[in-house]
Amino acid sequence: MSEEVKKDLPGGTSERSLNFLEEIIEEDLKSGRYKSIVTRFPPEPNGYLHIGHASSICLNFGLTKKYPGYTNLRFDDTNPVTEETEYVDSIKEDVKWLGFEWKNERYASDYFDTLHGYAIQLIEKDLAYVDDSTSDEMAAMKGTPTEPGSNSPYRNRSITENLDLFARMKAGEFPDGSKTLRAKIDMGHINMLMRDPVIYRIKHAHHHRTGDKWCIYPMYDFAHGQSDSIEEITHSICTMEFVPHRELYDWLIEQLGIYPSRQYEFARRNINFTVTSKRKLLQLVTEKHVTGWDDPRMPTISGLRRRGYTPESIRDFCDRIGVAKRENMVDVGVLEFCVREHLNKIALRRMVVFDPLKVVITNYAGEDEILHSENNPEDPNGGVREIPFSKEIYIERDDFMEVAPKKYFRLAPGQMVRLKSAYIIKCEEVIKDAEGNITELHCTYIPESKSGSDTSGINVKGTLHWVSLKSSISLEIREYDRLFKVEDPTDEEGDFKEYLNPASLKVITTAVGEPALANAKFDDRYQFIRKGYFCLDKDTSSSRIIFNRTVTLKDGWAKEQKK
RNA sequence: UGGGGGUUCGCCAAGUGGUAAGGCACCGGGUUUUGGUCCCGGCAUUCAGGGGUUCGAAUCCCUUACCCCCAGCCA
Numbered sequence: 001m002s003e004e005v006k007k008d009l010p011g012g013t014s015e016r017s018l019n020f021l022e023e024i025i026e027e028d029l030k031s032g033r034y035k036s037i038v039t040r041f042p043p044e045p046n047g048y049l050h051i052g053h054a055s056s057i058c059l060n061f062g063l064t065k066k067y068p069g070y071t072n073l074r075f076d077d078t079n080p081v082t083e084e085t086e087y088v089d090s091i092k093e094d095v096k097w098l099g100f101e102w103k104n105e106r107y108a109s110d111y112f113d114t115l116h117g118y119a120i121q122l123i124e125k126d127l128a129y130v131d132d133s134t135s136d137e138m139a140a141m142k143g144t145p146t147e148p149g150s151n152s153p154y155r156n157r158s159i160t161e162n163l164d165l166f167a168r169m170k171a172g173e174f175p176d177g178s179k180t181l182r183a184k185i186d187m188g189h190i191n192m193l194m195r196d197p198v199i200y201r202i203k204h205a206h207h208h209r210t211g212d213k214w215c216i217y218p219m220y221d222f223a224h225g226q227s228d229s230i231e232e233i234t235h236s237i238c239t240m241e242f243v244p245h246r247e248l249y250d251w252l253i254e255q256l257g258i259y260p261s262r263q264y265e266f267a268r269r270n271i272n273f274t275v276t277s278k279r280k281l282l283q284l285v286t287e288k289h290v291t292g293w294d295d296p297r298m299p300t301i302s303g304l305r306r307r308g309y310t311p312e313s314i315r316d317f318c319d320r321i322g323v324a325k326r327e328n329m330v331d332v333g334v335l336e337f338c339v340r341e342h343l344n345k346i347a348l349r350r351m352v353v354f355d356p357l358k359v360v361i362t363n364y365a366g367e368d369e370i371l372h373s374e375n376n377p378e379d380p381n382g383g384v385r386e387i388p389f390s391k392e393i394y395i396e397r398d399d400f401m402e403v404a405p406k407k408y409f410r411l412a413p414g415q416m417v418r419l420k421s422a423y424i425i426k427c428e429e430v431i432k433d434a435e436g437n438i439t440e441l442h443c444t445y446i447p448e449s450k451s452g453s454d455t456s457g458i459n460v461k462g463t464l465h466w467v468s469l470k471s472s473i474s475l476e477i478r479e480y481d482r483l484f485k486v487e488d489p490t491d492e493e494g495d496f497k498e499y500l501n502p503a504s505l506k507v508i509t510t511a512v513g514e515p516a517l518a519n520a521k522f523d524d525r526y527q528f529i530r531k532g533y534f535c536l537d538k539d540t541s542s543s544r545i546i547f548n549r550t551v552t553l554k555d556g557w558a559k560e561q562k563k
Numbered sequence: 564u565g566g567g568g569g570u571u572c573g574c575c576a577a578g579u580g581g582u583a584a585g586g587c588a589c590c591g592g593g594u595u596u597u598g599g600u601c602c603c604g605g606c607a608u609u610c611a612g613g614g615g616u617u618c619g620a621a622u623c624c625c626u627u628a629c630c631c632c633c634a635g636c637c638a
Contacts (some may be wrong), residue, residue, distance in 0.1 A: 017577050017584080044638055079637065135636055142634050146565045149634085163579060180636050190566050192633055201636035220638045244633050265568085267631095272574085278638095320586060322576055327631060331574045334587050344600060378600070409598065418596050451596065462594045529597050557598040 002308070019323040021264060022057070025067055025235065031431055037069035037234045041095065041102070042224065044076045045087035045208070047278035048293040048300045051095045051314070051335070055269045058318035060237055061100040070103035070307050072231055077109045079222045080207035088208070090293070093506040099264075099311045102232070108207045108223045112229055115218045116170070118226055118256050120180055120202055124164045128199065129155055130165040131182050131303050141187070142195055148188035149195045155184065161519045169202055170467055172215045176202050181216075184250065197221055209410060225249040228261035236261050239268045240325065255508045269321055270329045273482035273501075275489055280496060288501055291481075296537075297483045297504050307480065308535035308550030310346075313339040329488065334553050339533065343550065344454070347527040351387070351420065351465040352513040352547075354477060354531065356394035358440040360468065361425060364391045368470065371451065373421035376527075385516050389422050392469040396530075400441060401463050402430060407560065409462030417462040420529060424449035424460055465529040472512035476546045478537060479506040513545075520545065 018026065028034050039060040041047065044153045049057075064071045073095060077083050095102065108115075124126035131154045133141065143149030157165070169179055189195050199222035204215045218226075225248075226235045236249075246263045252546055267278075275281065278297055284290050286296070293300050296307035304314065317338040321330050350375075368390040376382035395411065404412035411417050416426045429442035432509035449456040483505050489496040513528075520526070532552040540546045 019576095042638095044636085076638065081581095082637080131636095138636080141632065144565085145633055147634095148565095177636060182636095192566085193632085198636050203636080217636095219636075224638080240568065241632055243638090244566080247567095267569085269575090322586095324576070326569055328575065329588065334575070337587060340599090349597080359613075373596095377595095378595085407598090420596060422596090424596095454596085462595085462598080465597075525597085527597085530599075531597090532599095553597075553599050555598075560598070 002073045005060075016319075020325070021063065021235070021237065021266065021323060022066070024062065024264065028234070029067065034234050035068070036088065037064060037067055038075045038232055039063055039069070039233060039235050040072040040106075040228065040233050040240075042074045042227075043091050044079070044082075045084060045091060046082040047282055048090050048302055048471045050276045050278075050301065051271060051274075051304065052269055052276040052318075053094075054098060054301060054314050055318045055321070055323070056237070056239075057095055057100060058315055059266070059323055061095075061102075061103065062318075062562070063235070063237075069234070071100070072104045072106050072233070073102035074106040074227060074231070075108065076227075076479065077207070077209065078217050078218070080203060080205040080217065083208055084318075085208045090302060090519060094305075097305060097311055098301065098314060106227070106231060107209055108218075108227045109207060111223070111227055112210060112214060114219070114230060115223060116216075116340055118165065118258075119218070119222070120163065121256060122183065122199075123159060123166060123181075123214050125255065126159055127184050128181055129157050129162050130169065131155070131180050131196075131198075132178065133180075135177065138198075142192065143187070147194060149192075151187050152182070152196070155196070166200075169216050170214075172204070174202055175303055176204055176300050178202065179350060183248075190246050191244055193221070194251070195243050197248060204325060218249070221245060221248050222252065225252055225261065225263070226256070228259065228263075229253055229256075229259040231391045232259050233261045236263045238263060238265055240265050265325070266323050267325050267327055268440060269318075270327075270488075271299065271332050272329050272487040273484050275484070275496060277490070279562050280490075283497070289497060289498075297480050299483075307548055308343075308533060309339050310342050310525070313342040316342065332482065339551050340554070343525050343527065343533040345378050346376070347525040347533055348382075348530050349373070349377070349527050350517055351467055352475060352477070352511055352516055352517070352528040352531065352534075353394045353396050353465065353467050354511045355397040355402060356467075356510065356512050357397040357438065359393050359395050359425070359440050359466075360440060361391050361393070362428065362442050368468070371422055373451075379393070386466045386504055387421060387514055387516070388471040390468045390470050393419070393466045393473065394469055395419075395441075395464050395466050397438075400427070400438070402438070407458075411443075411462070412463065416446075416458065416460050417464050418449075418451075418460050419466045420463050421451045422466070423447070423451070424454075424456065426456055428488045449450070465530070465531075467512050467514050471515045473515055473518050473545070475511040475513045475517065476544055477508040477511045477534070477549065478546065479508065479549045480504060481506070517545070520547075525550070 041060045061071045141150045180198045182196045185194045187195045294302035294306045317335050370391050371387045373382040399410045423445040425443040425445045431440045446456050484499045485501045486499045489499040520536050533550040534547040537546040537548045
């Protein structure tokens, strides 16, 4: 392991114990079973990748980064009715963005001819037959977990007849659903997946890659393991729900006599206050509960990217939560911790006032002046930027209280605060309108307290961010909160959408920022001092500068107030 | 009630017969021109429960409980 990788490990520790897959691989390598390994990331192109997939990606690609070998990207595109090229493109973009490179880009559909040949092999060995039963009939004959199923009346067709029928299925002679090809295993098998599983079905549908060449398509169980085998995948890693499939996976490989890939399962990662099911995410998109797959509130990779998450932070997250076989519900706070940690190191500091309150510095007689402030106190080489200061500035309305509680370090009548990178000011007078609303503050400043050359000897507890009124630019801020009100929307009564958080998006149109923000770039990450981490949103236009809040800063004051 | 998988701190997660790592969260304290960062300290006599084997058990055996998955021509 390189020093660089070590540094990235959770807690900055140099050691992390092996997860169960790494243990298996080290054993395989040590015993000489394999000299190098091959893994694959096998998404179905029927939706966008989400944070749960990130775990799988980091796992599969991470393993071949750590051990000799490589990883393929393979699209499991065996069901043409739900799959689209748009999804293929987004998946490739997301994997690349996360920082991984696949050795080969493959599609299960690349193997349709081979798979078809395998099916014929099975028929010839009398291990598969064409069944005319309807899906209802088949379900009825399937039995239940506690009762064995019964044989289909079509189970004993001759090999010749099966070959003929299967050929005619392929030729398009039969309508959808009228026939299937089933493996002939055992209708009384204790594992329901072994009760003559369907391996080919008829679908007269246009496929995103093979077009109209096929009207029969292999089922997952007859495509996935075989594709693994064709690619000589050594460790085929999938989620726990496929554990019962492993028996069938092994059976097919054995009957076909093909390369013996092996399947290993781990528990998918669940995160609270969101959903990670492509079906549910698709629903949120099509029913417009969000603006799209890349809505910054979505747990999709594209949503997280637009929100301002970095690939580094997502990889760190996957690393920290680990891999195991037990059910889990990871606190979204861990994800937030990971971005904060990364962004703290790289974000440029800027000042933005969200809810401006005008402050007039009554004794500031001089010309406007240019002050300087560090771009990032965490980065000694980050340089400084210029900030104009003048007689009239804005501060956050929240940063002033007429009647201040104990331990309130911000501005209050007669109280002093430091203006970040500028001067110490003292609140002298509160100006109100006819209704009693505070419209502005009159303050005085201490000329000797200039940041960097302070000879005033005055020590203040509070430091406020501010923006010079004259040179401020107006900004739109989009603040995001958790998408759902409850930890596990799927576990609640009724429809999961009833638990959407109505306050997941808050748009602030009153914000004003320092002029340096006029040159904000899409790839830059910012920390708006005392506010949080932000990035430019793609909706930004020449007339509107829009920032997304990636995550807030930790708020010790809010915590203090709760006591 | 069949089969399979699982149960270690609020949430993740090490541990593989020698006497409970680590991270997040939380709670104290220090530094600080971000109530941020950073630093220091605290946080499971106990491993779902009960028996047993052993000098010694989270780890081995027995047993009970609970959770999840499997009856799509989805993946």
